[in-house]
Amino acid sequence: MTTSTTPASAGTRAGAEVRLESLRRSYGAVPALDGLDLVLHPGELVALLGPSGCGKTTALRLVAGLEDADSGRVVVGGRDVTRLPASRRDMGMVFQAYSLFPHMTSLENVAFGLRLRGQAARERHRRAGEVLELVGLSAQADRYPHQMSGGQQQRVALARALAIQPTVLLLDEPLSALDAKVRAQLRDEIRRVQLEVGITTLFVTHDQEEALAVADRVGVMNSGRLEQVGSPTDVYHRPATPFVAEFVGLSNKLPATVADGSAEVLGVRLPLVDPRAEPGAALAVVRPESVGLTPAEGDGPLVGTVVATSFLGAVSRVRVDLGPVGTVLAQLPTAEAGRFAPGARARIGLRPEPVVVVRPHE
Amino acid sequence: MTAPPHLGPAATSLATAPERTGAGLHARRLRRRKMVRGVLLAAFAAFFGIPLLALVEFSTRERGAGGGRTLEAWKAIPQYPGLPEAIVASLQLAALTSVGALFLLVPTMVWVRLRLPRLSRLVEFLCLLPLTIPAIVLVVGWAPLYLWINYFTPRTYQSTPLVLTFAYVVLVLPYAYRTLDSGLSAIDVRTLSEAARSLGASWATVLLRVIAPNLGPAILNAALLSVALVLGEFTVASLLNYVNVQVAMNAIGQAEARVAVAVAAGALMSVFLLLFLLSFVGRGPRRVRSTR
Ligand SMILES: Nc1ncnc2c1ncn2[C@@H]1O[C@H](COP(=O)(O)OP(=O)(O)OP(=O)(O)O)[C@@H](O)[C@H]1O
Ligand SMILES: [Mg+2]
Numbered sequence: 001m002t003t004s005t006t007p008a009s010a011g012t013r014a015g016a017e018v019r020l021e022s023l024r025r026s027y028g029a030v031p032a033l034d035g036l037d038l039v040l041h042p043g044e045l046v047a048l049l050g051p052s053g054c055g056k057t058t059a060l061r062l063v064a065g066l067e068d069a070d071s072g073r074v075v076v077g078g079r080d081v082t083r084l085p086a087s088r089r090d091m092g093m094v095f096q097a098y099s100l101f102p103h104m105t106s107l108e109n110v111a112f113g114l115r116l117r118g119q120a121a122r123e124r125h126r127r128a129g130e131v132l133e134l135v136g137l138s139a140q141a142d143r144y145p146h147q148m149s150g151g152q153q154q155r156v157a158l159a160r161a162l163a164i165q166p167t168v169l170l171l172d173e174p175l176s177a178l179d180a181k182v183r184a185q186l187r188d189e190i191r192r193v194q195l196e197v198g199i200t201t202l203f204v205t206h207d208q209e210e211a212l213a214v215a216d217r218v219g220v221m222n223s224g225r226l227e228q229v230g231s232p233t234d235v236y237h238r239p240a241t242p243f244v245a246e247f248v249g250l251s252n253k254l255p256a257t258v259a260d261g262s263a264e265v266l267g268v269r270l271p272l273v274d275p276r277a278e279p280g281a282a283l284a285v286v287r288p289e290s291v292g293l294t295p296a297e298g299d300g301p302l303v304g305t306v307v308a309t310s311f312l313g314a315v316s317r318v319r320v321d322l323g324p325v326g327t328v329l330a331q332l333p334t335a336e337a338g339r340f341a342p343g344a345r346a347r348i349g350l351r352p353e354p355v356v357v358v359r360p361h362e
Numbered sequence: 363m364t365a366p367p368h369l370g371p372a373a374t375s376l377a378t379a380p381e382r383t384g385a386g387l388h389a390r391r392l393r394r395r396k397m398v399r400g401v402l403l404a405a406f407a408a409f410f411g412i413p414l415l416a417l418v419e420f421s422t423r424e425r426g427a428g429g430g431r432t433l434e435a436w437k438a439i440p441q442y443p444g445l446p447e448a449i450v451a452s453l454q455l456a457a458l459t460s461v462g463a464l465f466l467l468v469p470t471m472v473w474v475r476l477r478l479p480r481l482s483r484l485v486e487f488l489c490l491l492p493l494t495i496p497a498i499v500l501v502v503g504w505a506p507l508y509l510w511i512n513y514f515t516p517r518t519y520q521s522t523p524l525v526l527t528f529a530y531v532v533l534v535l536p537y538a539y540r541t542l543d544s545g546l547s548a549i550d551v552r553t554l555s556e557a558a559r560s561l562g563a564s565w566a567t568v569l570l571r572v573i574a575p576n577l578g579p580a581i582l583n584a585a586l587l588s589v590a591l592v593l594g595e596f597t598v599a600s601l602l603n604y605v606n607v608q609v610a611m612n613a614i615g616q617a618e619a620r621v622a623v624a625v626a627a628g629a630l631m632s633v634f635l636l637l638f639l640l641s642f643v644g645r646g647p648r649r650v651r652s653t654r
Contacts, residue, residue: 066556086559097550099557103575112571113561157557164561 015043015200016077016167023062023072025055032058034224036072040168045194045201046229047211050221051247056204059221060172063202065089076167092161092199096173098153100145106132106156107141113164131159134193151182158190162197169194169201175210187214208248212236220244238273238354245285245356250317252291252328256284256357263357265350266301266325273354282357286350288317288331295339296347303347304328306340320346414630421624435620439628442621448610449625451523452593455606459530460588463538464581466531471542472573475551489539492532497597504529508602523604533598534591538584545580549573586640590633 018040025033061067065086114124135155191214212232228240239245256263261275304322316337424430596608615622
């Protein structure tokens with residue numbers, strides 16, 4: 001769908017800047033959010049990524065006003081909304097659980113927010129129809145939620161959130177209840193709609209692929225704090241902390257010696273992401289894509305036995321046992337991986353891409 | 363509390379048994395299932411129907427040994443001194459009680475679910491408590507309260523039985539609570555109300571436009587149960603010295619057995635009718651499904 005086919009009025013007002021300032025929230029003794037600072041630029045989609053229980057949902061609910069912060073502020077377009085109740089924050093939210101009103105059709109669901117704003121029936125139904133068209137569900141306008149698939153329900157939920165022309169769009173793992181194929185499809189759809197509407201969006205997910213695929217910037221969270229905020233490539237290739245390096249993407253941890261601004265890993269010198277790393281013994285975090293494999297005979301520090309291969313479509317992953325060092329995961333094009341059946345001998349090669357080092361005790 | 367419309371579980375367990383001989387066996391099973399259903403229905407109909415028929419029979423009997431039929435007793439109902447007033451009072455009590463119980467329970471239960479989940483056990487306990495206390499004990503507790511209520515009631519309304527509403531709301535609490543609780547469990551109250559809140563709904567709007575419509579069948583069930591309970595209530599009214607339909611009936615029974623029985627038959631039939639309607643509530647075309 002191109003922009004020109006979309007009714008212009010389906011767009012919302014231009015995106016607003018959203019600032020989360022030192023947000024804190026504890027449940028009993030558990031700090032769910034431990035001082036969160038984040039700025040979303042107007043019209044930007046930021047994904048909050050992190051393991052389960054790190055406080056992503058809490059952050060989103062504080063922004064939405066569904067939960068009160070212990071301290072800190074939420075500022076939208078220069079206006080402090082921290083004390084406003086959820087009903088007056090003007091934010092569109094899509095929930096992880098199916099949240100459509102069961103007694104209303106799609107159209108009525110989408111029109112609900114407009115009705116609360118006192119729009120006349122004809123006007124709000126016209127507008128709801130437009131937004132349903134934006135998410136590609138015009139044909140389902142008269143269906144009740146239980147007559148629709150999960151993916152369709154989440155689209156209607158997205159339409160319902162957008163219909164009120166909110167200043168901010170909040171998405172809390174809207175895709176996690178869907179199966180893989182629908183998930184990828186709807187993910188791209190959300191991004192398309194978001195770009196079309198130009199709304200500032202906070203997208204919470206624990207699925208790194210999802211976050212890297214749709215976001216302008218990704219914020220990686222751990223235990224109630226942000227570890228790094230950056231573009232998907234930054235977060236993936238230049239992780240700021242060991243946690244980010246390990247959480248985003250698969251990784252190998254190999255013994256390394258840091259000296260003179262580089263790391264020596266299995267006899268190979270690799271550049272460091274952070275050249276200020278302390279010299280000495282460390283573990284280097286090496287991505288499977290940075291590990292190459294060639295068939296080999298005999299022995300050596302870089303030669304080992306293939307333990308397992310797993311087919312992932314265009315690429316395959318091969319696990320090689322290097323003896324004392326442990327196992328290393330390599331990712332190759334599937335065509336090449338055919339040569340490395342379990343039991344075969346293989347020599348690993350390390351591409352000279354910057355690595356992050358971790359102290360061994362971490 | 364809606365009665366299952368058919369013998370669901372038993373029927374399915376019969377059907378899941380392996381069927382080796384095909385259609386013949388299947389047909390025989392169906393026939394047997396139908397027969398069991400018929401027998402059960404007949405048994406229940408007899409259990410409830412025979413006493414009712416006996417009541418009707420007795421109330422339409424002609425005086426003396428003639429054995430003829432007359433509607434005299436039924437016609438006497440509206441003329442009997444005090445009886446129409448008692449019937450009206452009971453109907454008003456039924457309406458007030460169901461409305462009162464709903465207004466008390468629905469917002470409270472929703473609020474507890476959303477904001478004070480830790481209190482849910484306590485609330486449940488309190489609501490079910492009246493079930494475990496005999497009516498007579500309740501009355502002993504209420505009697506002094508009702509003295510005060512009487513004391514403060516303006517003279518023109520003196521001794522109106524409508525003040526029984528307070529007592530009756532307490533009496534119907536357990537039934538209304540249970541019904542509403544199962545209705546609330548079937549919807550995701552938290553997500554629905556948060557979705558509505560983020561769309562700009564006030565709490566009142568959330569209750570009226572989002573929660574209540576999805577509780578429709580449960581609310582109706584609770585209301586009808588309350589009505590049935592209030593229409594059949596005797597002990598509390600009698601002990602607190604108010605006249606409702608049951609108390610009036612009892613008094614008439616001492617003098618005019620036939621009229622009393624006619625009223626009893628009428629009351630029973632209307633309650634049956636009510637419960638019958640109740641079993642159709644919530645089976646409308648738009649079945650509300652769990653939002654999970
Ligand atoms: N209502 C609550 N009561 C008590 N503790 C809570 C509550 N909500 C969240 N927590 C705690 O706060 C922490 C952060 O929870 P949160 O839901 O924000 O995590 P999350 O990152 O969204 O996780 P997930 O990916 O599993 O959804 C967790 O340790 C959780 O147990
Ligand atoms: Mg969450």
